[in-house]
Amino acid sequence: xxxxxxxxVFVELTxxxxxxxxxxxxxxxxxEKCVEILGVSxxxxxxxxxxxxxxxxxxxxxxTRLLELFQLQTxxxxxxxxxxxxxxxxxxxxxATDRWPHFTQAAxxxxxxxxxxxxxxxxxxxxxxxxxxxxxxxxxxxxxxRVGQALADVATVGLxxxxxxxxxxxxxxxxxxxxxxxxxIEQAKGALAERLGLDVDDAFIRIRAEARTRNVRLxxxxxxxxxxxxxxxxxxxxxxxx
Numbered sequence: 388x389x390x391x392x393x394x395x396v397f398v399e400l401t402x403x404x405x406x407x408x409x410x411x412x413x414x415x416x417x418x419e420k421c422v423e424i425l426g427v428s429x430x431x432x433x434x435x436x437x438x439x440x441x442x443x444x445x446x447x448x449x450x451t452r453l454l455e456l457f458q459l460q461t462x463x464x465x466x467x468x469x470x471x472x473x474x475x476x477x478x479x480x481x482x483a484t485d486r487w488p489h490f491t492q493a494a495x496x497x498x499x500x501x502x503x504x505x506x507x508x509x510x511x512x513x514x515x516x517x518x519x520x521x522x523x524x525x526x527x528x529x530x531x532x533r534v535g536q537a538l539a540d541v542a543t544v545g546l547x548x549x550x551x552x553x554x555x556x557x558x559x560x561x562x563x564x565x566x567x568x569x570x571x572i573e574q575a576k577g578a579l580a581e582r583l584g585l586d587v588d589d590a591f592i593r594i595r596a597e598a599r600t601r602n603v604r605l606x607x608x609x610x611x612x613x614x615x616x617x618x619x620x621x622x623x624x625x626x627x628x629x
Contacts, residue, residue, distance in 0.1 A: 393534070396420050410549065414445035417517070417542050422447050425527070425535050427519040428499070431455040433466055434507065434515035434546070441470060441515065450497035451520060457493045464490035469504035469516040475536065476504040479526035494520075501525045505536050507543045514543060568606040575609035579617075 446452035458464035
């Protein structure tokens with residue numbers, strides 16, 4: 388692997404701010420780049436979801452996908468240990484260890500003889516594990532493992548950055564929705580106050596009580612009032628809501 392290609396890969400992994408950023412393509416590309424750069428047979432990626440549960444998000448081959456799913460189902464294996472501890476786990480020859488008998492058997496069945504799991508980690512936050520597999524017993528040298536961890540670290544920064552952007556966008560959207568709803572409610576209060584000869588505070592009490600009685604969202608009822616499609620108790624003077 389030339390230094391130029393290695394630099395190109397790192398640049399690609401940091402480019403998560405483009406408008407057409409595709410998260411799944413990014414994750415699958417990470418597993419492919421690991422195979423290309425590190426000389427392993429396959430790679431898989433486990434990440435936490437919004438409930439902090441590990442999920443399989445990418446795999447360079449179908450047999451890798453099956454093995455990763457097996458780990459998740461049994462909650463046993465080097466990748467699971469890597470995620471729990473936040474530390475790399477390397478096994479050059481799976482047949483020589485009895486730490487994960489079920490995983491070792493499953494790995495052998497799909498043709499893998501060694502595994503190296505690297506944490507997807509930023510400081511103390513661990514969001515998953517990048518898992519490298521080889522069809523032959525193979526101890527990765529320190530330089531290869533360092534490059535692998537660097538790939539995992541750069542990808543982690545990009546993923547956390549993307550999550551922060553999504554969170555910010557969600558918060559902004561929620562805030563804008565709340566502001567829009569508030570404006571709608573103010574319009575409904577004014578319309579109802581004029582329609583029923585109430586002051587604005589009493590109009591809001593009417594709207595709120597009717598929304599609770601009908602078990603509808605306050606914003607939906609306010610929209611009906613503004614659009615003139617409100618239920619009968621809010622449509623004519625003198626009607627009283629119990």
